Amino acid sequence: MCGIIGYVGRQRALPIILDGLKNMEYRGYDSSGVAIKETSGKIKAIKAVGPLLNLEEKISDNNFEGSTGIGHVRWATHGGVTEKNSHPHMDCKRKIWVVHNGIIENYQELKAQLLKKGHKFQSETDTEVLAHLIEEKLKTNNYQEAVRLALKEVRGTYGVAVLNQDEPEKIIAARNFSPLLLGVGEGECFVASDASAILKHTTKVVYLDDGELAVLTPKGHAVYDLGRNLRDKKTHHLEWSLEKTQKNGFPHFMLKEIFEQPEAIANSIRGRLLPEEGLVKLGASEDLKKVKRILIAACGTAYLSGKVGEYMLEEYAGIPVEVDLASEFRYRKPVFQKGDAFLVISQSGETADTLAALREAKEKNVLTLGVVNVIGSTLAREAGLGVYQHIGPEIGVASTKAFTSQLTILALLTILFGRSRDMSVITGQRIVKEIKKIPHLIQTVLKQDAAIKKLAKKYNHFNNFLYLGRKYNLPIAYEGALKLKEISYVHAEGYGAGEMKHGPIAMIDENLPSIFIVPQDSVYEKTISNIEEVRARKGPIIAIATEGDKKITRLADDVIYIPKTLEMLTPILSVVPLQLFAYHFGVARGYNVDRPRNLAKSVTVE
Numbered sequence: 022m023c024g025i026i027g028y029v030g031r032q033r034a035l036p037i038i039l040d041g042l043k044n045m046e047y048r049g050y051d052s053s054g055v056a057i058k059e060t061s062g063k064i065k066a067i068k069a070v071g072p073l074l075n076l077e078e079k080i081s082d083n084n085f086e087g088s089t090g091i092g093h094v095r096w097a098t099h100g101g102v103t104e105k106n107s108h109p110h111m112d113c114k115r116k117i118w119v120v121h122n123g124i125i126e127n128y129q130e131l132k133a134q135l136l137k138k139g140h141k142f143q144s145e146t147d148t149e150v151l152a153h154l155i156e157e158k159l160k161t162n163n164y165q166e167a168v169r170l171a172l173k174e175v176r177g178t179y180g181v182a183v184l185n186q187d188e189p190e191k192i193i194a195a196r197n198f199s200p201l202l203l204g205v206g207e208g209e210c211f212v213a214s215d216a217s218a219i220l221k222h223t224t225k226v227v228y229l230d231d232g233e234l235a236v237l238t239p240k241g242h243a244v245y246d247l248g249r250n251l252r253d254k255k256t257h258h259l260e261w262s263l264e265k266t267q268k269n270g271f272p273h274f275m276l277k278e279i280f281e282q283p284e285a286i287a288n289s290i291r292g293r294l295l296p297e298e299g300l301v302k303l304g305a306s307e308d309l310k311k312v313k314r315i316l317i318a319a320c321g322t323a324y325l326s327g328k329v330g331e332y333m334l335e336e337y338a339g340i341p342v343e344v345d346l347a348s349e350f351r352y353r354k355p356v357f358q359k360g361d362a363f364l365v366i367s368q369s370g371e372t373a374d375t376l377a378a379l380r381e382a383k384e385k386n387v388l389t390l391g392v393v394n395v396i397g398s399t400l401a402r403e404a405g406l407g408v409y410q411h412i413g414p415e416i417g418v419a420s421t422k423a424f425t426s427q428l429t430i431l432a433l434l435t436i437l438f439g440r441s442r443d444m445s446v447i448t449g450q451r452i453v454k455e456i457k458k459i460p461h462l463i464q465t466v467l468k469q470d471a472a473i474k475k476l477a478k479k480y481n482h483f484n485n486f487l488y489l490g491r492k493y494n495l496p497i498a499y500e501g502a503l504k505l506k507e508i509s510y511v512h513a514e515g516y517g518a519g520e521m522k523h524g525p526i527a528m529i530d531e532n533l534p535s536i537f538i539v540p541q542d543s544v545y546e547k548t549i550s551n552i553e554e555v556r557a558r559k560g561p562i563i564a565i566a567t568e569g570d571k572k573i574t575r576l577a578d579d580v581i582y583i584p585k586t587l588e589m590l591t592p593i594l595s596v597v598p599l600q601l602f603a604y605h606f607g608v609a610r611g612y613n614v615d616r617p618r619n620l621a622k623s624v625t626v627e
């Protein structure tokens with residue numbers, strides 16, 4: 022997720038652009054850049070890696086006087102975190118400059134065509150292709166038409182703003198699946214990824230829809246569809262505070278990120294599913310075919326995604342898997358065998374224990390893989406093969422969208438490994454087909470947010486909880502307990518439902534609620550028996566159950582339903598009510614759920 026901004030009007034563009042980028046830095050902080058159309062007519066551009074401060078320092082000894090400009094804060098998706106890969110990107114003649122939020126899926130084929138026509142590229146990014154494509158179209162079309170035709174050749178997502186040295190007082194912007202809005206001022210126009218960037222200058226906004234192109238000048242704006250038809254767009258008046266706009270209207274980043282999960286999963290699987298062949302595209306190397314055992318190491322929530330992955334890979338790929346806490350792995354004497362693959366999972370890519378485990382495996386010349394969100398992070402650079410999560414920054418300390426994205430990518434890896442071994446085409450097609458539905462299925466679960474909020478209030482006076490599950494949902498029991506602990510500082514314990522009778526059942530009474538994850542899966546009846554054992558001892562019961570399950574209503578005090586899906590994919594759905602329960606529980610106790618006490622978003626110390 023990146024942030025873009027554009028300004029054209031009667032004021033100096035630079036301060037407006039920089040201020041807007043500052044308010045969008047939460048969207049991406051790998052690097053930033055601006056391009057300003059100077060009064061002299063030339064476009065000046067400056068970029069810097071790292072926080073926006075670095076850009077401001079570079080700019081300080083330059084005076085940008087122009088009144089038209091664009092800017093960008095980058096969350097790297099294609100191409101490492103380097104100055105060359107920072108936006109804005111330009112064409113060969115340094116006339117066309119582009120800032121972009123999104124992913125151009127067909128950029129390689131477009132780039133190959135442009136290279137053949139003699140275009141020279143400076144970066145590894147998908148975005149730069151757009152600048153050269155517009156340059157190519159400009160040879161036989163006017164500016165607006167050139168941008169329109171270029172976008173019609175693009176497959177993927179974009180929120181984009183374009184500056185053209187030859188048309189000084191015009192910015193062309195367009196949107197496809199990445200948010201973009203126009204700001205309407207007196208004798209000036211703005212475009213930005215979100216309102217937080219322009220709220221200080223205007224509260225009159227026009228939201229662009231997918232497939233729309235806008236032309237901005239100091240006199241006003243016009244919006245067209247990609248078929249050149251003029252669109253009649255409504256102007257809205259923003260009431261949000263600055264902080265609220267950064268959270269897209271949500272009270273906390275954690276809740277925003279829980280609700281972002283459908284989009285996050287869609288981005289994690291984008292361009293990676295081959296439904297016809299029942300295969301996935303992960304840029305995997307031939308080495309993976311020779312893998313005989315997979316060792317997984319990670320921390321916290323990432324570790325628990327690995328525990329779910331263990332069930333997936335063993336059941337559907339027939340590969341033995343061992344999962345270790347990274348903080349343990351590096352101190353025991355792991356015995357590596359020929360054919361081992363070492364998989365590390367980390368949202369930040371900077372967790373010290375996970376990095377240490379990765380280095381231990383590399384020392385022993387083991388094939389290493391990484392599932393990571395932050396492009397260019399230490400882990401992304403050091404792991405042999407990498408699968409990026411593409412979910413944008415996760416700001417809330419409690420990991421939510423990163424976790425469901427990790428589970429989804431582990432399902433993709435299961436297909437990858439499985440189909441290179443005994444998994445049939447039919448099975449592969451069935452799993453791929455079901456993975457495609459997951460974003461929509463999560464939407465269904467999110468619709469129960471109000472009911473879950475009520476439950477969090479109803480149970481808010483309890484100070485101890487048991488979370489219970491079996492098989493694929495045992496790690497979800499641990500994850501649900503971890504969410505409650507880290508957000509509301511209440512004691513919660515994840516436990517195997519089948520293990521209750523070996524001790525913990527002694528604790529059950531009316532003061533200890535149990536949260537059972539009990540979808541209609543291969544261990545449903547067994548878990549129902551465990552629920553009956555708890556009920557017989559008057560323990561309050563909340564159940565996460567499959568839609569349509571009537572039996573559970575007779576056994577549990579409260580039920581939250583999730584849609585039916587493949588057993589191996591239920592964890593992606595069953596964790597969502599537990600995320601919401603922990604969130605509302607912590608809020609009801611008055612805690613800062615985005616910044617829980619004693620915790621850091623990335624534990625870069627051992």
Ligand code: AGP
Nearest residue numbers: 321322323367368369372419420
């Ligand atoms: C989860 O909610 C926690 N924030 C924490 O356990 C986290 O998952 C762990 O520190 C691993 O972080 P990573 O994914 O960035 O490596």
